[in-house]
Amino acid sequence: MSHIENTETHNQSLISRLQSFIKNGNGNIVRLLTAVIVIFTLLSMARPETFLTIRNMQSMAFQASEIGILTIAIMVTMLSGGIDLAIVSTASLSGIIAGMILTSMVPPESSAGTVALGLVLAILAALIIGVVCGAFSGYLVAVWEMPAILATLGTSLLYKGLGTAITGGVTVFGITESQFIGNGEVLGIPFPLILLLIVSIITGIILSRTRFGINLYMLGTNPTAARFSGIDNRRVLIYSYIISGVLSAIAGIIILGRTNAMNVDFGASYVLLAILIAVLGDVDPYGGSGNVIGVLLALVAMQFLSTGFNMLLYKSSGANFFKEFAWGALLIIVLIVNHFSDKRRTMRIS
Amino acid sequence: MFRQLFRKHEFFIAIILIVISLTIGLINPRFFSLANVFSLLRSATIMGIFSMGVLIVLISGGIDVSFTGIAIFSMYTTVSILVARDFQGSIFLPFIISGLLGLILGLINGVIIGVFKLPTLIVTLGTLSLYRGAMLFFVGSNYYNQAELPVAIKEFARASVFTVETSSGKTGLHPTFFILAFLGFIVWYVLKYTMLGRSFYAMGGDRESAERAGFNILRTQLIIYGFAGLLSGIGGMIVGALFRQANPFSIVGTELDIIAAAVLGGASIAGGRGSVIGTLLGVVLITIAKNSLVLLGIPSEWQRVIVGFFILLGTAIPMVQSLVVQRRLAMQRDEIPVTS
Numbered sequence: 111m112s113h114i115e116n117t118e119t120h121n122q123s124l125i126s127r128l129q130s131f132i133k134n135g136n137g138n139i140v141r142l143l144t145a146v147i148v149i150f151t152l153l154s155m156a157r158p159e160t161f162l163t164i165r166n167m168q169s170m171a172f173q174a175s176e177i178g179i180l181t182i183a184i185m186v187t188m189l190s191g192g193i194d195l196a197i198v199s200t201a202s203l204s205g206i207i208a209g210m211i212l213t214s215m216v217p218p219e220s221s222a223g224t225v226a227l228g229l230v231l232a233i234l235a236a237l238i239i240g241v242v243c244g245a246f247s248g249y250l251v252a253v254w255e256m257p258a259i260l261a262t263l264g265t266s267l268l269y270k271g272l273g274t275a276i277t278g279g280v281t282v283f284g285i286t287e288s289q290f291i292g293n294g295e296v297l298g299i300p301f302p303l304i305l306l307l308i309v310s311i312i313t314g315i316i317l318s319r320t321r322f323g324i325n326l327y328m329l330g331t332n333p334t335a336a337r338f339s340g341i342d343n344r345r346v347l348i349y350s351y352i353i354s355g356v357l358s359a360i361a362g363i364i365i366l367g368r369t370n371a372m373n374v375d376f377g378a379s380y381v382l383l384a385i386l387i388a389v390l391g392d393v394d395p396y397g398g399s400g401n402v403i404g405v406l407l408a409l410v411a412m413q414f415l416s417t418g419f420n421m422l423l424y425k426s427s428g429a430n431f432f433k434e435f436a437w438g439a440l441l442i443i444v445l446i447v448n449h450f451s452d453k454r455r456t457m458r459i460s
Numbered sequence: 461m462f463r464q465l466f467r468k469h470e471f472f473i474a475i476i477l478i479v480i481s482l483t484i485g486l487i488n489p490r491f492f493s494l495a496n497v498f499s500l501l502r503s504a505t506i507m508g509i510f511s512m513g514v515l516i517v518l519i520s521g522g523i524d525v526s527f528t529g530i531a532i533f534s535m536y537t538t539v540s541i542l543v544a545r546d547f548q549g550s551i552f553l554p555f556i557i558s559g560l561l562g563l564i565l566g567l568i569n570g571v572i573i574g575v576f577k578l579p580t581l582i583v584t585l586g587t588l589s590l591y592r593g594a595m596l597f598f599v600g601s602n603y604y605n606q607a608e609l610p611v612a613i614k615e616f617a618r619a620s621v622f623t624v625e626t627s628s629g630k631t632g633l634h635p636t637f638f639i640l641a642f643l644g645f646i647v648w649y650v651l652k653y654t655m656l657g658r659s660f661y662a663m664g665g666d667r668e669s670a671e672r673a674g675f676n677i678l679r680t681q682l683i684i685y686g687f688a689g690l691l692s693g694i695g696g697m698i699v700g701a702l703f704r705q706a707n708p709f710s711i712v713g714t715e716l717d718i719i720a721a722a723v724l725g726g727a728s729i730a731g732g733r734g735s736v737i738g739t740l741l742g743v744v745l746i747t748i749a750k751n752s753l754v755l756l757g758i759p760s761e762w763q764r765v766i767v768g769f770f771i772l773l774g775t776a777i778p779m780v781q782s783l784v785v786q787r788r789l790a791m792q793r794d795e796i797p798v799t800s
Contacts, residue, residue, distance in 0.1 A: 257775070274765075279761050431596035431601060435593025442590065445572075446576050
């Protein structure tokens with residue numbers, strides 16, 4: 111297992127450490143890093159005046175952060191061999207509730223105290239919605255033993271439906287003060303990016319350094335073996351969906367902050383994008399392997415590609431259509447390439 | 461006899477359907493008017509044709525979300541070709557071209573899934589985006605309105621068997637209903653009486669065992685996804701004809717409703733289950749939920765909640781049934797039930 115590091119590696123030379131790093135199943139990370147560097151170099155050479163600017167880097171960071179958090183959310187459930195298709199519905203439901211609390215509690219020109227209280231309550235409510243949504247999906251998957259795809263398809267429609275029912279289908283708005291979460295900067299670093307990094311570090315630690323994390327990887331690798339080694343599969347499953355729900359809620363708050371508006375139909379394509387990035391980052395859709403670093407590298411590669419397409423196709427109106435085509439093609443190609451490299455890996459072991 | 465019925469999933473769905481219909485009909489008698497029934501059948505026909513493809517994919521243990529992409533690609537590309545060549549022939553050619561395009565795209569799905577043994581949900585999510593993106597970028601993104609459509613399609617849209625005069629004008633049963641009846645019969649026959657149908661169920665029940673029992677999994681998957689593609693192509697053309705326009709942005713996004721119908725009707729990706737009757741009942745139920753709950757005074761915003769609830773209900777009923785059976789068996793053996 112790649113996430114259990116060998117403590118004696120620090121005595122070895124740099125090259126042999128790199129070799130053992132690749133041997134431990136991290137070849138994909140090296141591959142992704144190479145891809146990121148190649149795309150970065152190509153774009154820098156093709157459009158240095160637009161690509162290599164701080165402004166562009168910032169706008170890429172803004173775009174990538176919310177989808178990055180959603181990808182980590184879906185990754186946690188994919189590790190267990192399941193999938194949470196309700197991430198975007200959970201995000202929009204949380205955002206809607208947060209927006210409604212903000213607009214009703216904080217009228218324009220209210221005091222700083224009211225604003226702070228409103229913000230805290232809105233964020234808390236959104237996170238609670240995330241926990242509840244995740245727990246319900248997890249309950250259906252773990253206790254009722256529903257197939258994760260069908261259960262989360264159902265809950266995804268259910269949450270989206272609740273969002274529509276609550277709002278009556280109209281868009282909910284945020285307030286000026288909440289825009290900092292989506293649009294603010296700290297020392298020039300976009301605030302959503304900081305949130306993404308915090309989320310990544312915490313999730314990374316949970317997955318690789320806690321009992322729950324190790325249990326999750328074991329459950330994803332072989333549920334029967336996990337059960338017989340004394341793991342409470344149900345609890346691990348429910349926790350994984352709760353984490354996914356909370357992360358989705360965080361993404362929902364960021365989206366509300368960035369666009370200052372929330373609508374049930376927002377970001378319908380994000381589920382595909384999140385799965386694409388996760389698979390690109392070598393998360394195994396059958397469960398048991400994948401990590402945060404791979405996902406982050408894949409996220410950077412995808413964001414560079416997306417910006418690249420926009421730059422190359424800015425003259426035609428079809429940039430978005432071409433992206434839709436390219437993401438689909440890329441997902442299929444990556445799945446096929448991974449299929450062959452997995453085969454090579456298993457052959458080497460046997 | 462009654463106990464046997466009780467074990468059937470279709471029985472539950474039929475009961476729910478009858479109760480809901482009677483309730484709506486009692487509150488608002490307009491529900492049972494011929495005009496409303498025909499309009500419900502019209503919507504149900506479109507969903508029904510797609511649902512037959514979804515059904516066999518679910519029975520084989522997969523899930524296909526790309527069928528709406530295939531449908532819109534086939535229909536829109538066909539119409540584009542025909543309009544460009546100023547087509548004047550009969551309605552059969554559009555259906556043949558659209559069906560063939562669907563078949564090809566479905567086979568692409570089948571090859572990717574079958575040859576590389578990849579997860580069906582993720583592959584078809586990818587191809588959905590691939591097909592729709594390819595159509596919008598390479599074929600076009602402008603829509604054809606009624607005036608621009610080939611004559612044959614316009615005439616087909618007006619066709620009607622069984623015309624009835626009502627106060628609000630003429631209404632009738634559209635011939636596409638018979639296309640659905642025909643396709644439904646074929647799928648039912650194949651599932652029930654042929655070795656091919658057995659291989660779908662065997663694969664969905666346990667892939668490994670099916671392979672060892674001698675079923676050719678790759679061939680079966682090519683047939684399943686190819687057939688689902690063909691149905692999507694035909695379904696797409698029907699959508700174009702009935703709505704009298706070729707809108708490249710339509711259909712995609714409705715795939716969940718159709719999957720919901722099949723799941724509600726008892727199809728499951730987990731256990732190699734599902735039947736034509738159940739699926740068609742599910743289609744009618746979802747159609748009523750989407751079109752007629754308004755007659756009950758339920759606001760249309762709640763539609764999605766209800767469809768989501770139906771998916772969960774459809775998935776939960778068999779789970780509860782199997783839990784009950786497990787408990788009973790455990791009690792008979794006088795043992796503690798094995799839960800997790």
